[in-house]
Amino acid sequence: MKIYVSGLYAGGNPQPGVGIVRSLRQGYPNATIVGVEYSNRVSGIHFGKLDELWIQRPWSELDLDAYGEKVREALDAGGLWISGSDLEAMWLASVFPDGHPNLLAPPMSGIKRITKPVVEAASGLPIKIPTYLSTEHSDWDLHAFCREHNWRVWLKGPYYDASRTPTWDTFTAVRNALSKVWSTEKLFLQAHVSGYEESVMLSAFRGELLGAVSMRKRDITTEGKTWAGDVSEVPASFMEPLRQMVRDTNWTGGGELEMVRDASDQLWLIEMNPRFPAWVHGATIAGHNLPALLVQAATRVAAQPVPAVASEFTRIVLEVPVRPDYPLPPLPEPFAGAVGHSMKHPSGLTSLAARLHEIDPHMLDVALAPDAAAPPSGVAELPDTFVADIAAQDFDAMQTPQYIYMDTTATSLFKRAADRAHSLSTNGVEVISGYSIKTNPDKRLIKLALDNGFYAEAISLGEVQSALEVGFRPDQVILNGPGKWWPEGLMPRETMHAVFCDSIADLDRVVAAVAAGDMSAKHIGVRIRTPNITSRFGIPLDSPTTFAKLIAAVKRLPNDSAFGVHFHMASSHVGVAQWWHLFESMLRWCQSIEKLSGRTIEMLDMGGGWYPDDWHEDQISKIARAAERVRTMLLGVRQIASEPGKAMAQPSMALAMRILEIQEHEDDYIEAVVDASIAEIPMHFWQPHRMVRQCAETGELQPIGRGKTHLMGRLCMEHDIIASNVQLPEGTRAGDLLIFCDAGGYDRSMSYVFGRG
Numbered sequence: 001m002k003i004y005v006s007g008l009y010a011g012g013n014p015q016p017g018v019g020i021v022r023s024l025r026q027g028y029p030n031a032t033i034v035g036v037e038y039s040n041r042v043s044g045i046h047f048g049k050l051d052e053l054w055i056q057r058p059w060s061e062l063d064l065d066a067y068g069e070k071v072r073e074a075l076d077a078g079g080l081w082i083s084g085s086d087l088e089a090m091w092l093a094s095v096f097p098d099g100h101p102n103l104l105a106p107p108m109s110g111i112k113r114i115t116k117p118v119v120e121a122a123s124g125l126p127i128k129i130p131t132y133l134s135t136e137h138s139d140w141d142l143h144a145f146c147r148e149h150n151w152r153v154w155l156k157g158p159y160y161d162a163s164r165t166p167t168w169d170t171f172t173a174v175r176n177a178l179s180k181v182w183s184t185e186k187l188f189l190q191a192h193v194s195g196y197e198e199s200v201m202l203s204a205f206r207g208e209l210l211g212a213v214s215m216r217k218r219d220i221t222t223e224g225k226t227w228a229g230d231v232s233e234v235p236a237s238f239m240e241p242l243r244q245m246v247r248d249t250n251w252t253g254g255g256e257l258e259m260v261r262d263a264s265d266q267l268w269l270i271e272m273n274p275r276f277p278a279w280v281h282g283a284t285i286a287g288h289n290l291p292a293l294l295v296q297a298a299t300r301v302a303a304q305p306v307p308a309v310a311s312e313f314t315r316i317v318l319e320v321p322v323r324p325d326y327p328l329p330p331l332p333e334p335f336a337g338a339v340g341h342s343m344k345h346p347s348g349l350t351s352l353a354a355r356l357h358e359i360d361p362h363m364l365d366v367a368l369a370p371d372a373a374a375p376p377s378g379v380a381e382l383p384d385t386f387v388a389d390i391a392a393q394d395f396d397a398m399q400t401p402q403y404i405y406m407d408t409t410a411t412s413l414f415k416r417a418a419d420r421a422h423s424l425s426t427n428g429v430e431v432i433s434g435y436s437i438k439t440n441p442d443k444r445l446i447k448l449a450l451d452n453g454f455y456a457e458a459i460s461l462g463e464v465q466s467a468l469e470v471g472f473r474p475d476q477v478i479l480n481g482p483g484k485w486w487p488e489g490l491m492p493r494e495t496m497h498a499v500f501c502d503s504i505a506d507l508d509r510v511v512a513a514v515a516a517g518d519m520s521a522k523h524i525g526v527r528i529r530t531p532n533i534t535s536r537f538g539i540p541l542d543s544p545t546t547f548a549k550l551i552a553a554v555k556r557l558p559n560d561s562a563f564g565v566h567f568h569m570a571s572s573h574v575g576v577a578q579w580w581h582l583f584e585s586m587l588r589w590c591q592s593i594e595k596l597s598g599r600t601i602e603m604l605d606m607g608g609g610w611y612p613d614d615w616h617e618d619q620i621s622k623i624a625r626a627a628e629r630v631r632t633m634l635l636g637v638r639q640i641a642s643e644p645g646k647a648m649a650q651p652s653m654a655l656a657m658r659i660l661e662i663q664e665h666e667d668d669y670i671e672a673v674v675d676a677s678i679a680e681i682p683m684h685f686w687q688p689h690r691m692v693r694q695c696a697e698t699g700e701l702q703p704i705g706r707g708k709t710h711l712m713g714r715l716c717m718e719h720d721i722i723a724s725n726v727q728l729p730e731g732t733r734a735g736d737l738l739i740f741c742d743a744g745g746y747d748r749s750m751s752y753v754f755g756r757g
C-alpha cells in the first residue's frame with residue numbers, strides 16, 4: 001500500500017499533511033507513505049514518519065501537464081493520494097474531472113458547491129451564512145456595509161486569506177493586495193460573528209459519509225488557528241443533513257466545516273475546506289481516525305483500530321533532524337512586508353492560483369447567492385442634484401484644483417432635515433438640529449442652517465462669532481467642547497441656548513462664570529463619556545468613583561438653567577448598529593444621573609458623527625424610534641437635539657481637478673497624475689468619494705468605476721495617491737476634468753495649503 005500525502009507545511013498556520021501522515025501511520029503501520037511537496041522550505045518534509053519524499057518544482061515553475069501525467073501514473077500504479085491543500089485539490093479535480101479510483105479527493109462538481117461565501121452544498125445543515133457583500137459593488141456601497149456592521153468585517157478571497165478591515169484605508173490596501181496575490185478582483189466583505197469557533201471534520205468515499213467528528217477550539221494562535229481543542233461526537237441533528245450533503249456532492253476525501261457558535265447558540269458557517277483540517281490528528285487521539293477510514297473504504301483493507309487516548313488535544317513545537325539529502329536552503333530574500341501573504345506559501349500556491357485562473361477563469365470565483373443575479377456595476381449612482389449642480393459650473397474658466405459648491409444639493413439636504421425635525425416634534429417634545437460649524441464653516445452652509453431653523457453648534461468662540469455674523473441670535477447657539485473659552489473675550493453676554501461642559505474643570509469654570517454674570521444659557525449640562533468606547537471627550541462615568549464625581553458636579557450646576565446631557569459617538573466610526581446599542585445604554589445612564597443628582601434632564605443632545613446616507617436615508621424610522629425611547633425613558637425631556645456636521649456638509653461640495661499626465665505600465669496598470677492632492681482631499685483615507693469624468697468632447701459626466709488605475713496627486717510625496725484601483729473612461733486624456741464628489745465635509749475644512757508655491 002502506497003499513499004501520497006501533500007500539504008506538509010508545518011508553520012504557525014499549518015497544512016494537514018503531517019497530521020494525516022501520523023494518523024495513517026497508526027492505521028496502516030506497514031504502508032509506504034510518500035510526502036509530496038513543492039518546496040524544500042517546508043519543514044514537514046523532515047518529519048520522520050515519512051517513508052519517501054516526492055519534491056516537485058514550485059507551482060510557479062511546474063509543467064502542469066507533465067506533472068498531471070506523473071500523478072496519473074502514480075495513481076494507475078495503485079498509489080492513493082490524499083491532498084492537504086485546497087488549491088492542489090482543485091487542480092487535481094481539474095485534471096481528473098470524473099475522479100480516479102485512487103484519488104481520495106472531491107470531484108470538481110463537489111468543490112464548486114462549497115465555494116465561499118454561500119457554500120451552497122451546506123444549505124441543508126443547521127447553520128447560517130454571515131451577511132456578505134461582493135466587492136464588485138461600488139466603494140460607496142462597500143463603505144456602507146462596513147458602517148452597518150460596525151467595521152467588524154472581514155475581507156476574504158475565494159480561498160485562503162481573510163483579513164479584518166477595521167478602517168477604510170486598511171480595506172482598500174488589503175483589497176489591492178488580495179486581488180494581486182490571488183489573481184482575482186472578486187472578493188467579498190463578510191460581517192464578523194462573535195462567538196466560539198468550532199469545526200466538523202468529515203471523511204467520505206464516493207458520496208458515503210464514513211465518519212465525522214466535532215472539535216471546539218480551546219486555544220488559538222495569534223492568527224486564530226487551532227492550538228488546542230476538544231473532540232466530541234457530531235449530534236444527530238447535524239449528522240443526518242451532513243450525510244445528505246456528502247451524498248449530494250458525491251464527496252470523496254476529507255472535509256472541514258469551520259463555524260462560529262454565537263451567544264444564542266446559533267452556528268454560523270465561516271467556510272468549508274475540501275480536505276482534512278490541520279488538527280486531524282487531534283481527532284485520531286480521541287479515537288476518530290478519519291484518514292484511516294478513508295483508506296479503508298478505498299482499499300477494503302481494515303485499518304488497525306486506535307483507542308481513544310484523550311478527548312482533548314494540544315500542540316507543542318518539536319525540533320526534528322533535517323534530512324541529510326535535503327539540507328536547509330539559503331535564507332529567503334528579506335520579506336518586503338506585503339499584506340495578506342508571507343512565507344506561508346513557500347511552494348508558490350499563489351502562482352498556482354494564477355495558473356488555475358488560466359485553466360478556468362471562473363474556477364476561483366466567489367459564489368454569491370443566486371438572487372444577486374444582476375452583477376453590480378461597481379459604480380455608485382450620482383444623485384440627480386449632484387448632476388445638476390455639476391452641470392451648473394463653468395469649468396472652462398476654472399483654475400483647478402477647485403472646490404465647487406453644490407447649491408441645490410445643499411439646499412435640499414437642509415430642507416429635508418428641517419422637515420424631518422418638524423414632523424418628529426410631537427407630544428410636547430421638540431426635535432431640533434444644530435449645524436456643526438467646525439465640520440465646514442462655509443458661510444453659505446451656516447446661512448442654510450439659519451434659514452432652515454437649525455441651531456448653530458459651535459466648539460469655539462470664533463465659531464460663535466461666525467454664527468452671529470451670519471445672523472444667528474445667541475439664543476440659537478449651542479456651545480460645546482474643551483476649547484469653548486477660546487479666543488478670550490468673545491463669550492457672548494446674552495443668554496445662549498445651551499452650553500455643555502466637557503470636563504469637571506470646564507464645569508467648574510462655567511459655574512463660576514455664570515455666578516459672576518459673565519455667561520448665561522437656557523440649558524447647562526454635561527457631555528458624558530461613553531463607557532467602553534475610547535474617547536478623550538466628556539466626563540467619564542465608567543467607574544463608581546468617576547460616576548460619583550460626575551453626580552457631585554451636576555449638583556453644582558446653576559438651578560436657574562435647565563439641565564441637559566450631551567453624548568456624541570460617531571456612528572460613522574463605531575458603526576450604525578453599535579450606535580443604537582450605545583444609545584440605549586446612554587438612556588439608562590441618564591436615568592441614573594437623574595435619580596442620583598436630583599436634576600431632571602430637559603434637553604438631550606445626541607451629538608453628530610453620522611455619515612450622510614445613514615442620517616438622511618434613514619428617513620423617519622430610527623430617529624422617530626429614538627425620540628420615542630427618550631419620551632418613555634426620560635419623562636422630563638422637552639427637546640432632543642442632534643448636531644449633524646458631515647451629514648449636511650459632505651455632499652455639499654465637490655473637488656474639480658484636471659489630469660496632468662497618464663503613465664501606462666505593465667499589465668494594464670496605469671498611473672494618472674492629477675493637479676489635486678491629499679492636501680485637498682485629506683479624507684480619502686477614511687471614506688470613498690463618488691467620482692466622475694467630464695467628457696472633453698460632449699461635456700457628459702461619466703462615472704469612474706473600478707480598475708487598475710491609480711490617481712496620483714501632484715505633490716512630490718510618496719503617499720499622495722488620492723484614489724486606487726479606479727478605471728478612467730475610454731479616451732481619457734491629459735487635460736481632462738475629474739470631479740470628486742462628497743468632499744464638502746472634512747475634506748474641505750481640513751484641506752491645507754501645500755505645494756502651491
Ligand SMILES: *Cc1c(COP(=O)(O)O)cnc(C)c1O
Nearest residue numbers: 436439480608609610643645646
Ligand atoms: C464635530 C462635532 C459635531 C459634528 O460631527 P460630524 O462628524 O461632522 O457630524 C457635532 N458635535 C460636536 C460637539 C462636534 O465636536
